[in-house]
Amino acid sequence: MTRRQELSWRSLAQRRRYSDGLDAVEARLAEVAGAYAGPLGAAARSTLAAGGKRVRPLLALLCASRHAPIPAAVVRAAAATELLHMATLVHDDVLDSAELRRGRATVAHEYGVETAVSTGDFLLARAFAELALTGDATAVALLSQTAVGLSEGEVFQRQEAFDVTLTVAAYRRRCERKTADLFAAAARLGALLSGVDARQQQVLWEYGRLLGLAFQVFDDILDLSGDESRTGKRLGADIRDGTVTLPLIYALEARPDLGPRLRDGAALDETAVAAVIADVRATGAIERARDVAIRSIEEARRLLQTASDDVERDLLEEVARAVVDRFG
Amino acid sequence: MTRRQELSWRSLAQRRRYSDGLDAVEARLAEVAGAYAGPLGAAARSTLAAGGKRVRPLLALLCASRHAPIPAAVVRAAAATELLHMATLVHDDVLDSAELRRGRATVAHEYGVETAVSTGDFLLARAFAELALTGDATAVALLSQTAVGLSEGEVFQRQEAFDVTLTVAAYRRRCERKTADLFAAAARLGALLSGVDARQQQVLWEYGRLLGLAFQVFDDILDLSGDESRTGKRLGADIRDGTVTLPLIYALEARPDLGPRLRDGAALDETAVAAVIADVRATGAIERARDVAIRSIEEARRLLQTASDDVERDLLEEVARAVVDRFG
Numbered sequence: 001m002t003r004r005q006e007l008s009w010r011s012l013a014q015r016r017r018y019s020d021g022l023d024a025v026e027a028r029l030a031e032v033a034g035a036y037a038g039p040l041g042a043a044a045r046s047t048l049a050a051g052g053k054r055v056r057p058l059l060a061l062l063c064a065s066r067h068a069p070i071p072a073a074v075v076r077a078a079a080a081t082e083l084l085h086m087a088t089l090v091h092d093d094v095l096d097s098a099e100l101r102r103g104r105a106t107v108a109h110e111y112g113v114e115t116a117v118s119t120g121d122f123l124l125a126r127a128f129a130e131l132a133l134t135g136d137a138t139a140v141a142l143l144s145q146t147a148v149g150l151s152e153g154e155v156f157q158r159q160e161a162f163d164v165t166l167t168v169a170a171y172r173r174r175c176e177r178k179t180a181d182l183f184a185a186a187a188r189l190g191a192l193l194s195g196v197d198a199r200q201q202q203v204l205w206e207y208g209r210l211l212g213l214a215f216q217v218f219d220d221i222l223d224l225s226g227d228e229s230r231t232g233k234r235l236g237a238d239i240r241d242g243t244v245t246l247p248l249i250y251a252l253e254a255r256p257d258l259g260p261r262l263r264d265g266a267a268l269d270e271t272a273v274a275a276v277i278a279d280v281r282a283t284g285a286i287e288r289a290r291d292v293a294i295r296s297i298e299e300a301r302r303l304l305q306t307a308s309d310d311v312e313r314d315l316l317e318e319v320a321r322a323v324v325d326r327f328g
Numbered sequence: 329m330t331r332r333q334e335l336s337w338r339s340l341a342q343r344r345r346y347s348d349g350l351d352a353v354e355a356r357l358a359e360v361a362g363a364y365a366g367p368l369g370a371a372a373r374s375t376l377a378a379g380g381k382r383v384r385p386l387l388a389l390l391c392a393s394r395h396a397p398i399p400a401a402v403v404r405a406a407a408a409t410e411l412l413h414m415a416t417l418v419h420d421d422v423l424d425s426a427e428l429r430r431g432r433a434t435v436a437h438e439y440g441v442e443t444a445v446s447t448g449d450f451l452l453a454r455a456f457a458e459l460a461l462t463g464d465a466t467a468v469a470l471l472s473q474t475a476v477g478l479s480e481g482e483v484f485q486r487q488e489a490f491d492v493t494l495t496v497a498a499y500r501r502r503c504e505r506k507t508a509d510l511f512a513a514a515a516r517l518g519a520l521l522s523g524v525d526a527r528q529q530q531v532l533w534e535y536g537r538l539l540g541l542a543f544q545v546f547d548d549i550l551d552l553s554g555d556e557s558r559t560g561k562r563l564g565a566d567i568r569d570g571t572v573t574l575p576l577i578y579a580l581e582a583r584p585d586l587g588p589r590l591r592d593g594a595a596l597d598e599t600a601v602a603a604v605i606a607d608v609r610a611t612g613a614i615e616r617a618r619d620v621a622i623r624s625i626e627e628a629r630r631l632l633q634t635a636s637d638d639v640e641r642d643l644l645e646e647v648a649r650a651v652v653d654r655f656g
Contacts, residue, residue, distance in 0.1 A: 040483045091449060095442045114423045117445060118482045121419060121452065125475035128456045132469035140468045141460035147453035154446045155368045 018315075021061040021070050021078070022054060028079040032126050043107045043119040047086050050104050055215070056081040056186040062319065063190030063204045065310050070194070073134040077189040080131040080143060081182060087123035088150050090116055095154070096241065131189075139189055146185040153177030162242035162266070164252055164259040171246055175216040176209070183212030196310055203307050207316065210300035214323055217293035220245035224277050225286055236273040239265045246292060250285035297324050346643075349389040349398050349406070350382060356407040360454050371435045371447040375414050378432050384409040384514040387539070390647065391518030391532045393638050398522070401462040405517040408459040408471060409510060415451035416478050418444055423482070424569065459517075467517055474513040481505030490570035490594070492580055492587040499574055503544040504537070511540030524638055531635050535644065538628035542651055545621035548573035552605050553614055564601040567593045574620060578613035625652050 033044035057078035064074045093106035094116045100106065108116035124147065131140050156174045160166055187208030191201040223238045224247055238245050242265050244252075252258055261268070261276055268276065280286070297320050304313050304320075361372035385406035392402045421434035422444045428434065436444035452475065459468050484502045488494055515536030519529040551566045552575055566573050570593050580586055589596070589604055596604065608614070625648050632641050632648075 036480065038483060038487060040480060087449075091445050094445055114486055115483065117419055117423055117448075118479045118486075120445075121415075121448070121482070122476060122479035124449065124452055125472050125479060128468060129472035129476055132465050132472050135465040137460050137463040137465045137468065140456060140465065144453050144457035144460050148450060148457055151446045151450035151453060152364065152368060154449070155366060155443065158442055158446075159366060 015315075017070065018058065018061050021075060022058060024070075024075045025054065025057045025061070025078045025082065028075060028130065029082060032079070032083065032130065036122075039111055039115045040119060040122055043090075043111045043115055044123060046104075046110065047090055047107055047119070047123070050101065052082075052085075054082060056085055056182060059183060059208060059211070059319070060186040060190035062312050062315055063187040063196070063208070064194035064312075065191070065196045066312050067310060068194065073136065073139075073193040074190050076130050076134050077139060077143075077193050078186070080127045081186040081189065083123050083127035083130060084143065084147055084150070085182060087120045087127065088154070090123060091120040092154070094120070095158070134193055136193060139192060142185050142188060142192070146181050149177040149181045153179075157243060160244060162263050163244060164262050166244040166249060168246065168249055171244070171249060172213070175213055179216040179219075180209045180212030183215065184208035187211075191311075197308075200308050200311055203303055204311065207300045207303050207307075207320075210296045210303070211320060211323060214293040214296040214300070217246050217289055217296070218323065221247055221286055221289055221293070224248075224280055236277055239273050239276055240268065242266060245289075247280060247285040247289040250288045251280040251283045254283040254285065255279060294324060297321075343643075345398065346386065346389050349403060350386060352398075352403045353382065353385045353389070353406045353410065356403060356458065357410060360407070360411065360458065364450075367439055367443045368447060368450055371418075371439045371443055372451060374432075374438065375418055375435055375447070375451070378429065380410075380413075382410060383543070384413055384510060387511060387536060387647070388514040388518035390640050390643055391515040391524070391536070392522035392640075393519070393524045394640050395638055396522065401464065401467075401521040402518050404458050404462050405467060405471075405521050406514070408455045409514040409517065411451050411455035411458060412471065412475055412478070413510060415448045415455065416482070418451060419448040420482070422448070423486075462521055464521060467520060470513050470516060470520070474509050477505040477509045481507075485571060488572060490591050491572060492590050494572040494577060496574065496577055499572070499577060500541070503541055507544040507547075508537045508540030511543065512536035515539075519639075525636075528636050528639055531631055532639065535628045535631050535648075538624045538631070539648060539651060542621040542624040542628070545574055545617055545624070546651065549575055549614055549617055549621070552576075552608055564605055567601050567604055568596065570594060573617075575608060575613040575617040578616045579608040579611045582611040582613065583607060622652060625649075 029048050033041060033048050035041070036044065060074060060078035060081055061070055064070045089101065090107050093101060093108045094113055097108070099109040106116070107119050111119070127143065127147075128140060131143055153174055156177065160170065160174065184205045185208070188201050188205040191204045196204070220238065223233070223235060223245070226233070226235060228235055238248070239262065244262070248262060252262070258276065258279060261272070300320050301317055304311070304316055307313055357376050361369060361376050363369070364372065388402060388406035388409055389398055392398045417429065418435050421429060422436045422441055425436070427437040434444070435447050439447070455471065455475075456468060459471055481502055484505060488498060488502065512533045513536070516529050516533040519532045524532070548566065551561070551563060551573070554561070554563060556563055566576070567590065572590070576590060580590070586604065586607060589600070628648050629645055632639070632644055635641055
């Protein structure tokens with residue numbers, strides 16, 4: 001057996017560990033949603049069935065100590081991060097009056113706004129119930145701070161809507177609250193609840209934050225350059241919603257005349273939105289934003305090199321690369 | 329000094345302990361809301377300033393062990409129960425499209441539905457952040473289960489709207505989820521976080537539940553017989569919203585012909601609502617419901633007699649009596 005084969009066998013065994021871990025998370029999520037009858041259970045099951053990439057749970061699992069089986073507490077924390085993420089999606093869809101998410105009817109559209117508000121509250125409360133089962137109050141403190149930030153991020157996004165003077169710093173702050181802090185919390189929870197030491201927890205926390213930032217920037221780029229048939233979303237949603245993203249900030253720097261059109265985004269028809277997208281692309285703003293995301297990923301990878309042997313460095317590096325491969 | 333005076337001096341000193349405790353809770357709540365700029369902080373401060381009776385925090389404080397100063401953890405838990413309660417009020421007002429609560433504009437009305445959804449999420453997350461600071465995961469588990477129940481109760485209420493076949497058991501289940509379980513949790517948290525033993529925690533939990541049930545039944549009675557100038561609410565809101573309460577269930581038993589009118593509650597004008605209220609009153613349903621509430625209070629008081637010396641029996645009995653004096 002060559003060293004190369006050995007490595008790939010080992011990598012496979014490790015992957016098995018994580019696919020089993022994700023199955024365990026999925027079972028917890030199904031149990032949570034299955035325990036409730038009526039519209040609340042149905043709405044929760046429909047949200048869970050809509051799937052999604054389970055990036056946050058995977059991150060939590062991957063940040064558990066390599067030197068022992070993944071503890072049940074980490075599986076619970078992984079499920080909790082997904083429940084919290086889903087709660088925000090359900091409430092976001094209420095706020096945006098969205099009809100579709102990932103090609104399926106949103107809870108707000110299928111069950112009504114009232115049930116959607118309650119379902120979001122239910123998922124949020126269940127996230128903390130799940131995490132409390134670990135018996136670790138530090139973990140609860142971490143996730144609750146993150147949840148506070150998520151609601152702040154939501155408000156920032158609304159407050160900053162159609163503000164074409166938005167700074168990169170303000171954009172970054174919003175990305176942290178809305179995305180990166182939950183990635184960071186997922187990573188740290190995996191480490192914390194598997195006995196990884198405080199120094200390494202800090203490294204993984206920062207790794208998660210950098211990964212989450214890149215993830216959000218790539219997501220914002222996709223809204224201007226993605227393949228609609230693959231993403232399942234119409235391009236230009238951010239333009240219509242007035243969400244001023246990093247590529248739009250860079251485009252505005254190069255072409256201040258885009259300002260009035262973006263301020264007017266809600267009123268633009270399909271052709272006008274397509275014209276704005278073409279103009280944004282022509283400024284090179286997409287490439288500039290992409291560079292920011294890639295630098296964030298590179299910083300995350302550099303950080304990993306400082307991590308101890310307790311940390312699943314190779315796979316976490318693969319995850320970082322995969323984010324670039326997939327989106328970049 | 330007579331024995332009577334001695335008792336009242338002691339009682340006063342104790343009251344000082346609780347008024348100081350409530351001040352400490354209020355300071356925590358103000359700090360939570362004050363820490364956030366923008367519409368989220370403003371909406372949270374406006375919700376806190378609207379006041380309310382702080383019944384849940386007081387219950388938590390009163391259930392702390394008598395044999396020591398009230399621990400900071402109990403103050404935090406007391407604040408957490410109020411934050412959770414407020415989160416549900418803010419979201420309820422979104423669901424009901426309510427414009428006024430306690431004579432003030434609701435968050436949904438003043439800041440818009442979007443900010444109200446985020447503010448509710450924020451208050452919910454802050455409740456857990458506050459409780460996590462106690463370092464007690466059992467406390468978090470207890471409150472998160474209660475929060476799950478609150479969202480269930482909200483859904484029950486909507487599902488059961490205008491259902492004139494609602495049973496007393498279903499009504500009771502809804503009251504527990506929406507009100508009594510949070511009273512019970514507040515009581516138990518006060519005991520748990522001040523080192524009261526498990527047996528007494530159980531007694532206080534049940535005491536809180538019985539008190540909460542009575543509180544809800546009295547509140548439902550007020551909607552049919554209250555003084556509008558004192559409650560600040562128009563009578564008959566439950567009839568218009570289709571919330572089938574205990575007095576309405578009893579009235580339906582005596583007068584099945586009320587069924588079609590209650591099923592049609594949303595369409596009734598002021599005169600028709602007043603006529604339904606008069607008919608309900610004439611059946612004696614209010615007195616029957618009142619008896620249920622009073623029996624619940626009596627059971628709570630009997631339970632207290634089984635409590636140990638660690639428990640603030642006298643004041644808790646006063647609280648139970650005050651609920652009857654005020655509403656009954």
